[in-house]
Amino acid sequence: TRTGVAEAVFCQGKSNSDLQAIVEHNLAEQKALLMTRLSSEQWATLSPEIRQQLDYDLTSKTAIANLEPIVQSSKQVCIVCAGTSDVSVATEAQRTLRFNGIEAPLIADVGVAGLWRLLDNIEQIRQYKIIIAVAGMEGALFSVLAGLVSAPVIAVPTAVGYGVSADGQAALSSALASCAPGVMTVNINNGFGAAAAAVKIVRQYT
Template sequence: MNVDQLTKLLEDVKNNECDVNTALELLKTLPYEDLSYAKVDHHRELRNGYPEVIYSPGKTLDQIKGIVENMMKRSKGNILASRADRDVFEAIKSVTSDAIYYEAARSVVVKREEYKTTDDYILVVTAGTADIPVAEETAVTATVMGNQVKRLYDVGVAGIHRLLDNVAIINHAKTVIVVAGMEGALASVVGGLCDKPIIAVPTSIGYGANFGGISALLGMLTSCASGIAVVNIDNGFGAACMASKINKL
């Protein structure tokens, strides 16, 4: 859709020759912007509910800066860069002073507006302290996406009393994200304690037989507890996206 087509569409809506819902459907197909090294999808939020997120690994610092600059021209909203190290943060910081680095989450947010929030909350639970980096990616992503987030860390099955002392915060959540490595048993236990949707995130934390998270992944996939969905290994971002959609239903 070019500028002339867009102008005509707006005129049609104004003159009641096209209803608003039809116009919105047409606007969802507006083109991306081609930077040669990236095709920036400025209308992903309109289609999917969330703007495009910059996955940092594999991109040069100049490419990341170019994408951020382009997104800032087209939107006044917040921008999220995931799996970002301090070099990525410094590069984005050179573009805008609004950049914030969440080191534990390995995430950079260009914060140009306050985070929205919800009455219902997403609860992020970890089996161990070593799982916190993935959990923080989850929590920060869900927060940026406009959700109230609570954390419950280091309550794995090796000390099950720690989890049982916190059943109330689990039961009052709208959605629970369980982040666990080793054998991934925590997701099954939490799934047996509450009636909330459980999103399980296997992590690559564990000794050799953990196979970089595969044992936790398989354990979660074969859980006998009902109502558990599983995302990819270390995919805190994907879990946050799914939990956000559930939390806003």
């Protein structure tokens, strides 16, 4: 595509008939298709023929058809996430990367409250060229990571928490105000966007 990443369909808020039509159209043209924010309720309303051709993943709420072949450019992107509640957003990133030909590992549950868990994994993380960090609550993970690795960090703040962090604003501010240089941020819960940015970087250089 003109913008360096394959088009994806953002399903949240779309009607069932619109979704059915979009998928049918794409499959007819045998185009690769990524659907994001596809709830299990929406998934259930798609016709059986359609569902058969799609690989649906409940955790990330994504469906993929006609996957492009994986280009094994090794050790490009690593996804790191703070808590189990962040896994849904992290796998949205992971599936978007796979859809664009990049296999990325997900290192979960390494939030800063248990710093040793992060430090135990840091050598593995350092082997990758780009880090996608996913964290909610206070988002301290972004700064700590960026201070420990020399790779650029793409921060995905999540709406995980309550009170002042209920909507992801606290984690977003932490990413933007990070005292560690080289942190870049995308919208709250935007695992897709972080992956798209990483894909663009990888495509420029490989």
